[in-house]
Amino acid sequence: MADALHGKDAVFEAHAQNTAIAALRAAHPEAVTDAKFDRDELTLIVDSGLIRTVCRTLQLAGYNFLEDVTCVDWYPLEPRFQVTYHILSHRLKERVRLHVRVGSDDPSVDSITSIWPSANYYEREVWDLFGVRFHGHPWLRRIMMPEEWEGHPLRKDYPVEGYR
Amino acid sequence: MGNLPEFVATSTLITPRPEEGSKDRTMVLNMGPQHPSTHGVLRLVIEIDGETVIRVVPDIGYLHTGIEKTCEAKFYQQVVPMTDRIDYLCPMTNNLAYCLAVEKLLQLEIPDRAQWMRVLLNELTRLNSHLVWLGTHAMDIGALTVFLYTFREREEILRIFENISGQRMMTSYFRVGGLALESTLDFFDRVQALVKILPEKIDEYENLLTGNPIFFNRLKGVGHLSAEDAIALGVTGPPLRASGVDWDLRRDMPYSGYDKFKFNVPVSNDCDVWARYIVRIQEMRESVKICQQALDGMPEGDIKANAPKVVLPDREKMKTQMESLIYHFKIVTEGFQVPAGEVYQGVESPRGEMGYYVVSDGTAKPYRVHMRNPSFATLQALETMCKGKLIADVVAVIGSIDIVLGEIDR
Numbered sequence: 001m002a003d004a005l006h007g008k009d010a011v012f013e014a015h016a017q018n019t020a021i022a023a024l025r026a027a028h029p030e031a032v033t034d035a036k037f038d039r040d041e042l043t044l045i046v047d048s049g050l051i052r053t054v055c056r057t058l059q060l061a062g063y064n065f066l067e068d069v070t071c072v073d074w075y076p077l078e079p080r081f082q083v084t085y086h087i088l089s090h091r092l093k094e095r096v097r098l099h100v101r102v103g104s105d106d107p108s109v110d111s112i113t114s115i116w117p118s119a120n121y122y123e124r125e126v127w128d129l130f131g132v133r134f135h136g137h138p139w140l141r142r143i144m145m146p147e148e149w150e151g152h153p154l155r156k157d158y159p160v161e162g163y164r
Numbered sequence: 165m166g167n168l169p170e171f172v173a174t175s176t177l178i179t180p181r182p183e184e185g186s187k188d189r190t191m192v193l194n195m196g197p198q199h200p201s202t203h204g205v206l207r208l209v210i211e212i213d214g215e216t217v218i219r220v221v222p223d224i225g226y227l228h229t230g231i232e233k234t235c236e237a238k239f240y241q242q243v244v245p246m247t248d249r250i251d252y253l254c255p256m257t258n259n260l261a262y263c264l265a266v267e268k269l270l271q272l273e274i275p276d277r278a279q280w281m282r283v284l285l286n287e288l289t290r291l292n293s294h295l296v297w298l299g300t301h302a303m304d305i306g307a308l309t310v311f312l313y314t315f316r317e318r319e320e321i322l323r324i325f326e327n328i329s330g331q332r333m334m335t336s337y338f339r340v341g342g343l344a345l346e347s348t349l350d351f352f353d354r355v356q357a358l359v360k361i362l363p364e365k366i367d368e369y370e371n372l373l374t375g376n377p378i379f380f381n382r383l384k385g386v387g388h389l390s391a392e393d394a395i396a397l398g399v400t401g402p403p404l405r406a407s408g409v410d411w412d413l414r415r416d417m418p419y420s421g422y423d424k425f426k427f428n429v430p431v432s433n434d435c436d437v438w439a440r441y442i443v444r445i446q447e448m449r450e451s452v453k454i455c456q457q458a459l460d461g462m463p464e465g466d467i468k469a470n471a472p473k474v475v476l477p478d479r480e481k482m483k484t485q486m487e488s489l490i491y492h493f494k495i496v497t498e499g500f501q502v503p504a505g506e507v508y509q510g511v512e513s514p515r516g517e518m519g520y521y522v523v524s525d526g527t528a529k530p531y532r533v534h535m536r537n538p539s540f541a542t543l544q545a546l547e548t549m550c551k552g553k554l555i556a557d558v559v560a561v562i563g564s565i566d567i568v569l570g571e572i573d574r
Contacts, residue, residue, distance in 0.1 A: 004505075038505055039268055065395055067510070068536040072523055084521065086508055086536070090395075090411050097508065113178060118398025120178045121544050129232075138178050144225040144573060153233055160237045 004038035011035035011042070018042065019089070020096045023061035028053055043097045051100050052110045055085070059115055063089040063096060066112070069122035071130040075156040080104040081132050085112075108133035111140075129154035189213055195558070197226050203300065204569030208546075208558070215554050220547040227573035235533040239499030240266055240340055243533060247520075248334040250535060251571040253296055256282075256289040257513040259338035262533075264419055265509035265520040266340045269502050272471055276463040278342040279421040284355070284458035285328075285337070286420075286511075287451040291362070292321045293514035293566075294448050301441070301563035302373060305382050310372050317358075317365050324354050340500075341475035342468035352459060359455045366448055374445075383438040387549040387561035390435055397548065398541035401516025402447065403565055405431045406439035413512040420511075424461075425454050437564040444566075474500045499528030508536075515539055515566050537571040 005011050015021050015037060024032055024044070031054045034045035046054050055066075067086040074080055079101040088095050100109050111134035113119045123134045124143040131152035134140055142149065151158055190213045197205040205226035211219040231250060235243045247262045248255035260282055267274060299314035322332040328351050329337035329344065337344050373379050389399070394407040404411060412429040414422045430446035432439035468475045476495055477488035504526040510519035516538025523532040542565045549561045 039271070039507055041507060043506070066398060067517065068508075068519060068521065068534070070521060070534040070536075072532045086519070086521070090409070090416075093416050095417075095508065095510075097506075116398070117178050117396050118541055118544060121540060142225075144228040146225075153230060158233075160233055 004036070006036055006038075008032060008035045011037050015042065019061050019092055019094070020044070020058055020063060023057055024054065027057045031057075041095070041097060043099060045099045045101070048100045048102060048109055051085075051098070052112055052115065054098065055087070055112045055115045058087055058096065062091050063087045063094075065090055066116035066118050066122075067095070069112075069119055069126060071126045071132055071154070073130060073154065073156045075104075078103055081107050081130060083109055083126065083132060102132055106133075107131060108135055110135050111137040113137055128152070131155065190218055193555070197223075200304075203562070203567050206543075206562070206567065206569055206572075210550075210555065210558065212555055215556070217550045217553055217555055217558065220550050220558070222543050222546060224543070224569070224572050227569050229574070231574045232533055232535065235530055237529065239528050240502060240530060241495075241499065243530060244338060244340070245334065245336045247535075248336050249570065250537070250574055251513065251515070251518070251539075251568050252333060253293040253568055254289045254514050254518075255333065255335050256285045256337065257511060257518055258535075259336065260286055260420060261509055261511040261513075261518050261520045262522070263338045263340050264511070265507050265522040266502065266530075267469075268507045268509060269505055269522060269524050270340070270471070270474060272341055272469045272474065274342060274420075274469055275466045276421070277465040278467045278469075280458050280462050281343055281347065281467065282338065282420050283422060283425065284455055284462075287454045287458070288321055288324065288355070290451045290514045291448055291455075292318055292325075294444050294451075295321070297444065297514070297563075297566045298369060301566070302379070304559050304563045305379060307373065307376070307379055310369055313365070313369060313372070317362065320354075320358055324351065324358065327351055327354065339468070339475065341471055342466070346467055352462070355455065356459055359452055359459065362452045363449065366445065366452075370445060373441075380438065383436065383441060383560060383564075385436050385438075386553065386557045387437045387564055388435050389545055389549050393548050394545065397545040399516070399545050400538050400541065401512065401514070402440055402443045403542055403545070404516065405429065406443045407435045408433040413510055413517060417510070419509070425457050427454050437560050440564040501526060501528050502530075510536070513538055515568065515571075516542060518571075535571070535574060537574070539565070539567050539569075540572045543567065543572060 031047050031050040032044050033047055036043040065088040067088050070084050072082040081102040083100045085098040102109055123137050126132050127140050128142040128144050190211050193210045196207040207223040209221040231246050235246055247258035251258055295314040295318040299311035302310040325335050326332045327348050329335040389407050391407045391409050394404050410431045415429055427450045430443045432443050472491045477492050481488040482492045502524040504524050506523045508521045510517045519536035521534040522530055525531040550558050
């Protein structure tokens with residue numbers, strides 16, 4: 001297995017033929033702020049305001065299937081939340097991962113439900129368990145926890161055994 | 165937004181917030197959480213106009229136990245039993261997805277025998293899960309007999325699991341780096357005997373159902389889901405293939421040596437509940453073929469990777485060699501450290517794409533484990549499949565997506 005590649009320029013140079021990179025380079029080179037190619041998986045770190053544009057560009061480039069939206073809490077680092085998208089192409093048999101970093105001060109990011117309706121439940125789950133809001137989501141409400149629950153359990157500052 | 169068109173929320177596929185005062189003509193019906201056909205604790209809020217379904221709003225989370233949070237507080241190896249408990253019908257598939265993800269982080273080489281054993285056990289798990297689905301799905305429709313037939317064969321699969329792992333359902337048999345134990349002496353004979361009789365047993369189920377006009381009329385044309393909607397709503401597995409999308413992770417993104425096996429991927433263009441039934445029945449036949457290939461070509465060799473810092477030593481070595489004893493002690497008390505990084509590993513579970521996203525920060529406990537569950541995404545398609553149809557068909561549609569609430573709620 002090849003060594004990990006870090007940095008936008010290095011990854012873009014080494015994988016210039018990759019469909020996702022080629023499409024983004026042609027349409028929105030400024031949207032990708034950093035990139036990583038590690039353990040045969042491509043990760044692109046995307047500017048938080050441009051996630052919808054990037055997703056749409058990838059969709060048009062053949063990445064037709066949204067597999068997953070989730071989040072990682074890097075507390076106490078800032079920007080604290082890393083919203084992660086896994087997007088698959090049935091035709092190319094390739095997967096690309098997008099990261100969006102969101103700060104802890106009113107954490108929010110644009111919803112991609114208008115591009116992939118399947119993001120509906122995933123975004124509700126991220127809102128419920130991490131407290132990251134999604135702008136433009138049609139009906140953002142808790143999905144796992146009860147409606148009146150306080151706090152977001154998967155945050156790192158939320159104790160594993162809960163508040164007693 | 166640059167030169168792209170402004171996107172409007174595609175509300176046709178997503179349930180919007182209900183409008184106030186729009187319920188004059190309609191009735192809201194509460195189905196579940198305790199309902200025999202919801203296979204667990206799924207609550208559906210169904211709005212009906214006469215007998216026609218207008219909206220279906222699933223309410224989930226009754227089984228939420230915070231497994232993802234618990235995983236963050238455990239060593240990597242201790243997460244394996246957690247993965248069993250997500251989807252209790254296919255524990256081995258979950259084990260496999262998680263172990264493959266951690267092995268990818270560790271960049272471990274898994275010996276051939278372990279890989280083949282994993283494939284064999286995964287296909288048995290698929291048969292197990294499909295047998296439960298077939299029995300309960302037919303029972304929901306009203307064909308009670310099939311349940312007794314399928315559980316007879318399922319019982320034998322569970323006995324085989326007990327034989328090899330000591331547990332019938334929560335097997336926890338896979339380890340990071342291989343398998344827990346060498347197989348028992350009569351394991352292969354029992355699997356061979358089962359694999360030999362299964363094709364005619366599947367014929368038997370089909371004799372009861374496929375040609376049955378009541379069953380056929382109950383399923384045909386019900387729960388239509390087009391290929392575009394299926395992809396837009398994140399549907400995977402048999403429902404996706406029944407909508408005409410030829411996609412199977414085992415063939416298209418092979419893992420654990422699946423590229424060495426020959427099998428067909430059944431696809432149907434009918435897009436209805438009947439098509440999902442046919443696809444799953446054919447999948448069972450393909451699984452039997454894979455099991456037979458695994459039995460015939462089972463390589464000799466180790467069942468654990470050669471990585472003393474990760475894999476527990478054999479019991480005998482641990483008792484006789486100082487070095488092994490030290491490794492054993494260190495792995496049990498401190499776990500093993502996994503290099504920092506993140507991986508996503510998807511496998512084809514009986515219900516669709518089961519994916520594990522594991523983030524490591526370099527310590528002995530995972531920083532984040534996220535499970536991408538097939539049923540969770542497929543549940544979103546429920547409304548699209550039921551809208552405008554009769555309320556009596558909702559039960560058939562739920563059965564056809566083979567829902568497991570344990571993995572939805574986690």
